[in-house]
Amino acid sequence: MRDKVGIYPTLACADYLHLAHDLEILHRAGVTSFHIDIMDGNYVPNYCLNFDYLKAVSSFSDTPCDVHLMTSEVERDVERSIQCGSKAVAFHVERTDLDTDALLESIRMKGCRSGLVISPQTPVEALEPHLASCDYVIMMGVRPGFSGQAFLEETYARIGQLDELRRRAGLDVEIIVDGGIDFENASRCIRHGADSIVAGALNIFSHQQGLEKDLERLLRSLE
Secondary structure (H helix, E strand, O other), X not given: OOOOOEEEEEHHHOOHHHHHHHHHHHHHHOOOOEEEEXXXXXXXXXXXXXXXXXXXXXXXXXXXXXXXXXXOOHHHHHHHHHHOOOOEEEEEXXXXXXXXXXXXXXXXXXXXXXXXXXXXXXXXXXXXXXXXXXXXXXXXXXXXXXXXXXXXXXXXXXXXXXXXXXXXXXXXXXXXXXXXOOOOHHHHHHHOOOOEEEEOOOOOOOOOOOHHHHHHHHHHHOO
């Protein structure tokens, strides 16, 4: 486990009308990365963000961007993500039509972090053959595609299982939990072995007290 919990604000949940202002707040707070979900309506039944959005954010802020691809044309979109400024790209381990390890290594060769995403229905063991090629794994706490879903309780055990796999292999693979994270369960994810969380609709973008205060509340919950 890393010394500091990583915070990845998911910009799919941000206020688009005040994005520049909110990016400044998040940057000053020292968040780890801006998390950008790209969906094409095919791999998951929703559309979310795009490469122009990624390019605009990566040009605006010194905080790096990471991309979670939920698209049909993964190899093409990995290239586009990197061209548009992403410093990390992740795709789903469920995509068995891809040469997973080769694609992960190609991301690394372009100077970016390589990641895999695993959905709740997929056994954690599916990651094991590819962990050496990964810099991070995004463990989904909900079914991918829509924000604001309730966190699946079985995710805690899955985090612990992945933590055990990486320790047994002697690998420094970051575990990021994405989906359904609120002010209460964030710290529990960390206690079960996660290093980082994706912060979204149920915490910093909840509009309960405003971005700055909600971010402070989340950070306090992780101390």
